[in-house]
Amino acid sequence: MSTTVSEARPSAPGFLSEVLYLSRRYPLGVAGALIMVTFVLCAIFADYVAPLDPFSTNARSSLAKPSEVNLLGADMMGRDVLSRIIHGARVSLAVAVGATVLGSGIGAAVGLACGYLGGWFDLIVQRVTEVMDALPLLVMALVITASLGPSLRNTIIAIAIPLVPHVARVIRSNVLALREMPFVEAAKATGMSEMRIAVVHVLPNTLAPLIVLATAQLGSTILTEASLSFLGLGVPEPYPSWGRMLSESAAEYVRTAPWLVIFPGLAISLVVFGSNLTGDALRDALDPRQHD
Amino acid sequence: MAPVLEVSGLSTVFHTRRGLVRAVQDVSFAVNAGETLAIVGESGCGKTITALSLMRLVPMPPGEIAAGSVKVDGTDLLKLSDNEMREMRGSKIAMIFQEPMTALNPLLTVGNQIEEMVVLHDKCSREVARKRAVEMLHHVRIPEPDRRAREYPHQLSGGMRQRAMIAMALACRPKVLVADEPTTALDVTIQAQILDLIGDLQREFGTAVVLITHDLGVVAETAKRVVVMYAGRKVEEAPVEEIFARPYHPYMQGLMNSIPRVGSARGLDVAPDERLQEISGIVPPLNDLPPGCAFEPRCTKADARCKTQRPELATKAPDHIAACWLA
Amino acid sequence: MTQPLIEVTDLKKHFPIKKGLLRSTVGHVFAVDGISFSINPGETLGLVGESGCGKSTVGRVVLRLIEPTSGAIKVSGQDIVGIPRGELRPLRRQMQIVFQDPFSSLNPRIRVGDIVGEPLMVHGVGNKQERAERVAKLFNRVGLRPSQMNNYPHQFSGGQRQRISIARALALDPQFIVADEPVSALDVSIQAQVINLMMDLQQERGLSYLFISHNLAVVEHISHRVAVMYLGRIVEYADKKTLFASPQHPYTEALLSAVPLPDPTLRRTKKRVEGDVPSPIKPPPGCHFHPRCPYAEARCKVEPPVLREIGPGHQVACHLR
Numbered sequence: 001m002s003t004t005v006s007e008a009r010p011s012a013p014g015f016l017s018e019v020l021y022l023s024r025r026y027p028l029g030v031a032g033a034l035i036m037v038t039f040v041l042c043a044i045f046a047d048y049v050a051p052l053d054p055f056s057t058n059a060r061s062s063l064a065k066p067s068e069v070n071l072l073g074a075d076m077m078g079r080d081v082l083s084r085i086i087h088g089a090r091v092s093l094a095v096a097v098g099a100t101v102l103g104s105g106i107g108a109a110v111g112l113a114c115g116y117l118g119g120w121f122d123l124i125v126q127r128v129t130e131v132m133d134a135l136p137l138l139v140m141a142l143v144i145t146a147s148l149g150p151s152l153r154n155t156i157i158a159i160a161i162p163l164v165p166h167v168a169r170v171i172r173s174n175v176l177a178l179r180e181m182p183f184v185e186a187a188k189a190t191g192m193s194e195m196r197i198a199v200v201h202v203l204p205n206t207l208a209p210l211i212v213l214a215t216a217q218l219g220s221t222i223l224t225e226a227s228l229s230f231l232g233l234g235v236p237e238p239y240p241s242w243g244r245m246l247s248e249s250a251a252e253y254v255r256t257a258p259w260l261v262i263f264p265g266l267a268i269s270l271v272v273f274g275s276n277l278t279g280d281a282l283r284d285a286l287d288p289r290q291h292d
Numbered sequence: 293m294a295p296v297l298e299v300s301g302l303s304t305v306f307h308t309r310r311g312l313v314r315a316v317q318d319v320s321f322a323v324n325a326g327e328t329l330a331i332v333g334e335s336g337c338g339k340t341i342t343a344l345s346l347m348r349l350v351p352m353p354p355g356e357i358a359a360g361s362v363k364v365d366g367t368d369l370l371k372l373s374d375n376e377m378r379e380m381r382g383s384k385i386a387m388i389f390q391e392p393m394t395a396l397n398p399l400l401t402v403g404n405q406i407e408e409m410v411v412l413h414d415k416c417s418r419e420v421a422r423k424r425a426v427e428m429l430h431h432v433r434i435p436e437p438d439r440r441a442r443e444y445p446h447q448l449s450g451g452m453r454q455r456a457m458i459a460m461a462l463a464c465r466p467k468v469l470v471a472d473e474p475t476t477a478l479d480v481t482i483q484a485q486i487l488d489l490i491g492d493l494q495r496e497f498g499t500a501v502v503l504i505t506h507d508l509g510v511v512a513e514t515a516k517r518v519v520v521m522y523a524g525r526k527v528e529e530a531p532v533e534e535i536f537a538r539p540y541h542p543y544m545q546g547l548m549n550s551i552p553r554v555g556s557a558r559g560l561d562v563a564p565d566e567r568l569q570e571i572s573g574i575v576p577p578l579n580d581l582p583p584g585c586a587f588e589p590r591c592t593k594a595d596a597r598c599k600t601q602r603p604e605l606a607t608k609a610p611d612h613i614a615a616c617w618l619a
Numbered sequence: 620m621t622q623p624l625i626e627v628t629d630l631k632k633h634f635p636i637k638k639g640l641l642r643s644t645v646g647h648v649f650a651v652d653g654i655s656f657s658i659n660p661g662e663t664l665g666l667v668g669e670s671g672c673g674k675s676t677v678g679r680v681v682l683r684l685i686e687p688t689s690g691a692i693k694v695s696g697q698d699i700v701g702i703p704r705g706e707l708r709p710l711r712r713q714m715q716i717v718f719q720d721p722f723s724s725l726n727p728r729i730r731v732g733d734i735v736g737e738p739l740m741v742h743g744v745g746n747k748q749e750r751a752e753r754v755a756k757l758f759n760r761v762g763l764r765p766s767q768m769n770n771y772p773h774q775f776s777g778g779q780r781q782r783i784s785i786a787r788a789l790a791l792d793p794q795f796i797v798a799d800e801p802v803s804a805l806d807v808s809i810q811a812q813v814i815n816l817m818m819d820l821q822q823e824r825g826l827s828y829l830f831i832s833h834n835l836a837v838v839e840h841i842s843h844r845v846a847v848m849y850l851g852r853i854v855e856y857a858d859k860k861t862l863f864a865s866p867q868h869p870y871t872e873a874l875l876s877a878v879p880l881p882d883p884t885l886r887r888t889k890k891r892v893e894g895d896v897p898s899p900i901k902p903p904p905g906c907h908f909h910p911r912c913p914y915a916e917a918r919c920k921v922e923p924p925v926l927r928e929i930g931p932g933h934q935v936a937c938h939l940r
Contacts, residue, residue, distance in 0.1 A: 025309070182724035183734075186787065188684055190738035191711035204728045334806040449895040450670075479669035480833065481892050484877035488891065506807055509836075509879030532883045550811035552840035554863065554878050567818070568811040568840065574776050575806075 022285075029281020035274030043089040050083035054240050063257045073259035075249065081259060084240040085267050091239045092271065095156055096221040103160035104214045107167025108206070114168065115175025116198060122172075129165035137162045141224055145233040155234045159221050170213055174206045216279030219272035226268050242268050294366075295322035296500045297346075297385075297468045302360035304338075304345045307353060311579040315341040317524045319360075323500040323517075325467070328491075330503045330515035330532075332547075336575040338524040339504045343472045346502065347387050348377050364468055383413040386461035390473040392453035396445040402429070402456045403441025406463050413464045428459040432489060451482035458489065465497055472504045487514055508551060512536060520544050523576055523586035526605065530612035540614035542591045546571040585616070593618050622696055623657035624795055624827050625681065630654045630690035632673075632680050636900065648899050650676040652851035654690075655926070658844075660794065661821065663828040665842030665859070667835060667874070671896050672848040674831045678797040681829065682714050683707060694795070712742060715788035719800035721780035725772040731783050732758075732768030738790040757786040761816060778809035785816065789824075797829045802837060814841060835878050839863050844932075847871050850899055850907040853926060857933040867935045869912045906938070914939055 023030040042049055051071065058078030066073040072081040114122045132140070137159075144158035178184060179202065187197045228234030229243030230250075242264040249260035304316040316338045323329045331339045344350045346362050348369060362369045364384050369377060389395040397405060406425035410416065416424075422441075429437035432455040445453055454474060461469060471490065475483035491514060494501055505511060511518055511532065518535045520528040520543065528541040539545045549569035573590040582588060588598040595618065603615045632651040635644040650673045658664045666674045679685045681692055683699060691698050699710060715738075718724040725734055736754045739745065745753065755765035761782040772780060781801060788796050798817070802810040818841060820826055832838050838845060845862045847855040847870065855868040866872050873892035894911045897903055903910050909919040918938050926936040 182718040182720055183726045185679075185684055186716065186718065186724055186784075187726075187737070189682055189711065189714075189716045190741050190787075190791070191708035192737075192741050196741075200729075201726050205726070334808060451895050479896065480835070481669060481873055481877045482895065484879070484889065484891060485893070487879070488889075507879065508807075508881035512881045512883040512885075513879045536881065536883050547807060548881065550808050551881060552814070552836040554836040554839055554875065554880065567815050570811045570815060571808040572812070574778065574809070 026281040026285060028277045029285070032274045032277025032279075032281065035270055036278055039089050039271055039274070040093060042086045043093045046087045046090050050080075050086040052080040052083045054079060054083040054087045055238060063253070065257075066259055072263045073257065075245070075257075075260055076253065081245075081263055084245060085242065085263060088240040088242045088245065088264070088267070089271075091152070091235050091241045092222050092225060092268075095152070095159065095225045095235065096218050098156040099159035099163065099221045099225075100214050100217050102156065103163025104167050104210060104217070106160070107164040108171050108210055110164060111168040111171025112175055112198065112203070112206075114172045115179065116194070125168070129168055132162065132165040133169070135162070137220065137224055138227055141228055142231070142233060145228060150228075150233050150236045152235050152239065155225060155228060158228070159224050163217060163221070166217075167210070167213060170209060171206055174209055175202055178202045178205055212279055212283040215275060215282055218279070219275040222268065222271055222275070293324060296325045296365060297323040297502065298361075298363040299346065300361045300363070302342065302345055302362065303358045304341050304350055304355060305358050306355050308579065313579045314524050314581065315355075315578055316345060319519075319521070319526050321517075321519050321526070321529065323468070323502060325500050326494060326498045327516045328494065328501040328503055328514050329517045329519060330505060330511040331519045331521060332505060332508065332511055332544075333521035334506050334575065336523070336578065337521040338578075339521050340472055342521070343387065343470045343502065343504050346468075346470055347381060347385060349387070379413070382409050382461075382466065383464045384466050385468040385470065386464075386466040387470040387472065388454070388457045388461050388474050390476050392450065392457045393445060395457055396453060396460075398445055401442050401444055402448065406441075406456075406460050409460055409463045424463060425459075428463050429456065431462075431493070432456070432459045433485075434459075450478055451485065454478060454482075454486055455489065458486075458493070462493060462497065462499065466499065468500045468502065469494075470502045470504070473506070474503075475510065476505070476507070483510075490514070508547065520547075523581060524578055525586065525615070527587070527616070528612075528614040529605075530609075534609070534612050538609065538612070540608045540612065540619035541587075541616050542593055542619075543571070543587050544614075546590075623693075624660045624695060625658040625829070626691075626693040626696075627657070627681060628655050628691040628693075630677070630680060630692065631688045632676055632685060633688045646900055649851050649902055650899055651680060651687075652902075654848075654851075654853055656846055656853065656856065658795070658827045658829060660827055661825040662843045663821065663830050663841055665838035665845040666829060666831045666848060667833065667838050667845060668848035669833055669874075669896055671850065671899050673851040673899065674848050675799055677848075678716065678799045678829060678831050682711075682716055682797055684716070708742070712791040713793050714795045714797070715791065715793045716797045716799065717781070717784050717788050717801045719803055721777040721784065721804060722772075724784050725780055727772055730769050730771060731775070734772075735768075735783060735786045735790055738787065742791060744791070753790070754786075757789055760789070760820075761786045762812075776809075777805050778812060781805060781813050782816065785813075785820075789820070792824075794825070795827045795829070797831070799831045800833070801830075803832065803834060810837070817841065835874060847874065850897065850902050852907060852923075852936065853934075854908065854936045855934065856926065857930075861930065861933050867929060867933070867940045868908075868937050869914055869939075870908050873911075906936075 056079065061070060061074040061078035062076055064070050064074040070080050074080055110125060114125050140162040141158040144161060145154055148154040184197060184201055187201055225234055226243030229241040230247040232247065234243060235241045245264040246261060254261050300320045302316055302319045306313040306315055319342055321329060331342060333339045341350065345357055350357065357370055369380060372380065403422065403425045406428055407418065407421040410421040410424045411418065426437045426441050429441055434440050434452055434455050448456060475486050478486060487510065490501065493499065503514060515532050518530060518532050519526055520541060522543050528535065528544050539548055546569065550571055552568060571590055576582060576586055584599045584601050585603055588594045591598065597617055603617045605613045605615045608614050608619055630651055631653055634648040634650055636646045636648060637643065638645045654677060656664060666677060668674045676685065680687045687700060692700050694710065694713060732754055735757055736750045739750045739753060744750065754768060758765045758768060763779060763782055775783065802813050805813060814837060821828065830838060830841055839859060842859050844858050846853045847868065849870050855862060855866065855871045862871065866875055876889050892911050897910065905921045906919045906924050909915040912919065924936045924938050926934045928934050929940055
């Protein structure tokens with residue numbers, strides 16, 4: 001029934017104390033966020049962080065083991081693995097962020113429309129999304145890149161499209177629930193227009209689940225990009241891509257030069273792991289049903 | 293005659309991020325067979341945690357029963373092992389909750405759930421248990437009990453679900469029934485039926501009932517003794533007529549004065565349309581209690597001593613104790 | 620005699636039940652099935668009943684938050700049912716609502732000062748400065764501090780949140796407020812605070828309330844007139860004293876008899892009514908109450924009773940009275 005809550009958390013604590021509070025409460029989430037931030041920084045400042053030029057080939061260093069010169073070894077063309085991984089972060093994150101933003105944005109708009117318009121529009125869109133949801137993300141992305149041709153832009157599109165139905169369904173159910181909430185009814189009672197209610201009251205309350213969803217999706221988009229590139233259908237040369245690094249080396253060199261497989265694989269795993277941790281922690285943190 | 297339930301110095305705390313929450317502090321009471329003890333208070337007073345502590349259903353961590361004893365028929369439940377306590381639940385002490393929909397398993401039929409109880413404690417065959425389950429449903433006045441036994445909780449109305457929960461709780465004839473706001477979520481006509489039912493079953497089985505509620509009307513109609521709790525402590529205890537006639541603690545007085553009464557035109561001594569007496573302020577947070585009397589910030593009679601010294605329970609009249617310096 | 624502020628005539632709301640791929644209508648929920656009442660300026664009409672009786676729906680239909688299936692709703696003599704939705708806005712200034720749940724009736728992501736000021740913004744009242752002043756005044760009036768205007772809802776207790784809801788309802792200076800179980804989710808000692816506040820406001824501003832509740836004691840305290848609902852219909856309608864002193868309808872009797880009184884010395888004869896409340900999808904024929912009525916006769920099963928006046932200002936829908 002009623003829970004009489006007396007004055008709760010302070011409304012505006014200092015930044016540092018907030019960070020400390022967060023790291024005590026969500027240690028895994030903060031760890032995940034740190035991983036993500038590290039990769040993002042690598043991606044942005046790749047030119048400065050990478051010790052060597054990722055594109056320059058060097059026959060003498062071909063298949064060099066990890067050493068002082070090549071910290072994580074060199075590939076069959078003598079290119080430095082570490083530098084390629086750092087630059088690869090750019091591609092992976094660009095695709096991941098691009099696809100996630102595109103897919104979530106369109107998905108949210110569709111979900112909002114379905115939740116508000118209802119009727120035939122909703123019915124048809126629902127059936128379409130159900131069909132799309134039944135197909136695996138990778139398969140759909142494959143089909144799209146195969147038909148559009150491999151390029152950075154097409155990879156982003158190919159990964160964004162399967163995301164749309166997924167996001168749309170979540171947003172739609174959120175919108176439907178929010179529309180029944182008393183505070184929305186109260187806004188109606190004051191004479192607010194539906195459009196304004198949607199923007200001022202409903203949308204902000206869907207943003208939280210949307211952000212959580214998007215962050216969680218980040219990991220799977222990275223995996224999908226890696227898979228696509230591995231199959232040769234993703235991002236083409238000259239961009240270094242972790243997935244392609246794996247495909248170039250996995251079959252032939254896994255026993256002779258394992259560092260070519262281990263480190264890109266590790267990079268993929270870490271980023272996916274980091275995004276999942278962050279997504280989980282965000283979901284818990286933004287959940288209004290928190291008790292002490 | 294020795295009381296069937298004897299609670300002594302019960303203290304339950306919670307270890308939270310915001311510090312130690314003293315949900316229940318040094319609570320003692322006793323209930324005889326066939327009698328009802330009501331524990332009254334509002335949210336945050338600790339009555340639900342008290343009920344859960346009796347059943348040892350408090351999640352540990354973060355909860356911890358820090359002190360005290362809970363004796364049912366002489367056996368201290370707090371000293372038992374987990375297995376032994378599981379034996380006691382249902383057979384010696386049972387509980388019914390406010391929201392029957394969450395207390396009943398939605399995936400099992402009502403009959404099944406009662407059978408489980410019976411098989412577990414009476415160690416009889418399924419056949420016998422099934423018969424007992426239908427009998428119990430009949431006992432709690434559910435029409436067509438054999439049909440209902442095969443239905444799922446969502447197919448029953450709120451009142452019937454509550455009856456089913458009572459059937460489950462009393463199937464093995466426990467000595468003590470703990471009822472946590474059993475009728476708060478029900479319509480008033482259904483509430484009356486359920487309270488009557490509990491009373492009748494109590495007379496038939498001789499069960500001791502601990503009734504947790506915030507509704508003084510329910511207390512007046514069903515309880516023999518009343519314990520008033522505030523901010524985790526017992527602040528008053530007396531037989532029901534005595535406490536309604538002469539409440540000593542200002543909180544209880546405030547409660548009684550702040551509820552509107554039905555029937556101002558029916559001879560009760562209340563003037564219509566007068567302002568309800570308010571208790572200003574709100575319940576203090578249990579992790580940050582004031583040093584003196586917990587009610588002092590809201591009390592109209594408080595003086596300097598109340599702010600610094602917490603009053604102990606003292607006898608104010610025969611069989612009537614209250615914790616107040618000024619009563 | 621003053622013209623009633625609110626006059627509702629034969630109001631009905633039937634919700635269609637849609638099933639199947641093509642969403643065809645297979646039945647109706649007869650939530651509100653022919654209700655008539657009136658509320659004078661400065662008065663409170665208490666609407667009581669148990670779950671499923673339709674009282675909450677009545678509240679929303681009167682404000683046209685839900686569209687009525689049929690019937691008339693007159694506000695200050697003007698029938699608002701026929702008005703197209705787009706033109707309703709100016710009327711909304713006169714009628715507002717306060718909800719039951721203090722936790723979901725305020726948008727958790729908006730500051731409470733903005734929540735209370737929103738109606739003023741929607742209707743273009745004053746500039747930012749003036750609105751802020753008005754909100755501060757409202758906060759004071761409902762017993763909160765203007766310094767709390769920048770806080771978020773979760774920082775307040777249940778009782779305080781109800782006060783914020785009341786402040787929001789008052790922002791446009793309405794004449795009529797629908798209060799849908801405004802104190803049911805609050806602790807008893809807080810209920811008194813909010814009830815007193817609402818009654819004080821009524822005195823000061825001449826407000827009218829439609830006070831919807833299942834709590835008979837509270838309704839008796841705050842209302843001038845009371846209507847008892849059962850399965851979408853009003854079964855008894857009278858001024859407060861008459862209804863509570865001499866209820867005529869068997870359901871009203873049962874309701875009053877069922878309310879536990881905080882006086883252990885009273886041993887009343889309890890007129891218990893058996894069974895559960897039937898569903899508003901398939902209400903019993905004739906008088907809806909006949910399956911549970913201890914006095915039901917053959918006529919009651921067939922013929923729905925009409926609300927008739929049996930005394931000055933006292934109406935009952937029962938064949939036997």
